[in-house]
Amino acid sequence: MNYTVLAASKATGINSSRLRTWERRYGIPRPNRSNTGRRLYTDDDLILIRRMMALVNAGLPASEAAKAALSSIEIAIDEIPEQKKDDSYAKIITTAAINYDEATVVNEIRAYRQKFGWARTFDEFLMPGLRMVGSRWSSGELKLGSEHFISAIIRREILLGVAEVHSPNPEANSVIIACPQEEQHDLGSTALWLLLKEAGLRVIYLGADVPTIDLIESTKQLMPSAVILIATAPNSLPTLGLATRGLLAEKVRAKIFVGGSALAYENGIESFPGVRLPSGIESAADVLIKNLG
Structure with missing residues (x-):
């Protein structure tokens, strides 16, 4: 039926x-x-x-x-095991989302970042908070508007961080960061943009939902040292495969890196050429900096 x-x-x-x-x-x-x-x-x-x-x-x-x-x-x-790690910061983000409380969450994010730096802020504060928000939304405890609200606040804080970093040396290695076509979730890739710029790399950030043909043309034009593709939603796996295979077919010289939570849904059928990045933002940035810095 x-x-x-x-x-x-x-x-x-x-x-x-x-x-x-x-x-x-x-x-x-x-x-x-x-x-x-x-x-x-x-x-x-x-x-x-x-x-x-x-x-x-x-x-x-x-x-x-x-x-x-x-x-x-x-x-x-x-x-199902109970969550044993401290989730107090995730709860701050979730509570702020429910109450549409911009001031509290912004103050908490900035205080944590000032004390620990951006890398730890992403892995220990922001990403656990976003996962909790997503889980609460999925269970019906939180409205979609609340999720969009808190995501916009976090995106704005990351972009302010990007703007505060001095421009890198023109001779530094350049990288393209993008989400493949149909991938709309770009907070993880935006976070990588910030950490790689802090490390002195020249980042060309293309953002979410980049058509494969445009990604290939941009790579051929800019000739970066690396192309970094981040996919979050499982539905973007086919276009991630198209993008990576398309780059190889064009014989671009850039190293290809792929990352994001969507890779956990690989079924062995799709082929994703490129270096797999670890799941944590800080760990992924460390791998990239080691290879490109």
Whole structure:
């Protein structure tokens, strides 16, 4: 039996907006399409959605819940471990998102950055906070507007940090940072931009959703030392593959690096040429600086 998005929403209790976002971000579910482009969900899709929701409600981060559901890993709800690490800073971001509290979160971010530097701020404060916000949104505890609000505040703070860094030496190695076509989430790549600029590299930042043809043309024109591609949503894996293979086909001299949480969803079918970056922002930056600095 086939279900429209509205029927699937009623059957699972998950609103249609969240179903579309899960599909875009995590590749779950993967509905068929009618001749007119409408989503058509099957009974198996509904089972997958309910399984995802049960895992999220039990405390598993949405990205891990999706990975488990898609790979048919059977995780008993009572086997999900409690989060043991300190999540106080993540809670600051989540609370600020819920309350639309710009002043508090900006003051906290700037104080942490001044004390520990940007690299630790990303890995210990901002990214855990964003993961918690995403998880709370997935479970229905937080509105989409709150998520967009806090993401915009964090993006602005990162861009202010980029602007504060002195321009690098014109003779320094140059790198292109981009998200592949259809990848809309660029906070991780923006964070890398800041850390690499702090390290003295010349960064050409192309941002989110860069068409493959434009990425290739820019690389041929600018002749950077490296091209760094960051993908967050599993749905962007095919275009990541197109971009990396396209760069190789054009015989560009730049080293290719790929990173982002979407790589956790590789199924062995897609081919992604290039050096894999570690998952942490600071660790990824360290690898790049070691290779290019």
